[in-house]
Amino acid sequence: MFSGKQMKEISPYTLDKYIYSRYIDIMAVEDSTDLVVLSMLAEGPMYGYAISREVSARSGGRLRLTPGVLYPLLKGMETEGLVLTEWEEIKSDRADEEAGGRRRKWYRLSVKGRRRLEQRIAAMRAYRAIIDTFIGPAQEKEPTR
Numbered sequence: 001m002f003s004g005k006q007m008k009e010i011s012p013y014t015l016d017k018y019i020y021s022r023y024i025d026i027m028a029v030e031d032s033t034d035l036v037v038l039s040m041l042a043e044g045p046m047y048g049y050a051i052s053r054e055v056s057a058r059s060g061g062r063l064r065l066t067p068g069v070l071y072p073l074l075k076g077m078e079t080e081g082l083v084l085t086e087w088e089e090i091k092s093d094r095a096d097e098e099a100g101g102r103r104r105k106w107y108r109l110s111v112k113g114r115r116r117l118e119q120r121i122a123a124m125r126a127y128r129a130i131i132d133t134f135i136g137p138a139q140e141k142e143p144t145r
Helices: 004-009 012-042 048-058 067-080 111-135
Strands: 083-090 102-109
Touching: 012 048, 012 067, 012 102, 012 111, 048 067, 048 102, 067 083, 067 102, 102 111
Parallel strands: none
Antiparallel strands: 083 102
16 A cells, blocks of 8 residues: 555545545445346356356456355345355265265345346446446447458
8 A cells, every 4th residue: 555654745635535445446346246146146056166166257367256255245145035045965976875975055046136136237237327427438349350
């Protein structure tokens, strides 16, 4: 952020402005994470690792949902009734018949979750429309020949 010397040279207004801008950046990412996860689950049931892998693949690696972000988010969504869960036992081909397998938790969108997704999509589109009035809509690249 700022070194000790820089801290002495900047005004409180500048520091507040910096902190606020970082807060906005962080909030924009956090606010979109639930939209991304709900959108993935709208396509069908998934388990956590599959969600993380698909989000990374679709974003070209630009968006990564680490376990420390994804699983608390999914737990919160479950608590709110936005997702429904089901456990599955996975057995390795090499495991003994009697040995138990590992457990995998599947997540699927509830009716309440689908409504929340629709609200979040509408809110995001409205927000983008407002921002576009300032920066203009994204320009499509002309194909190179």
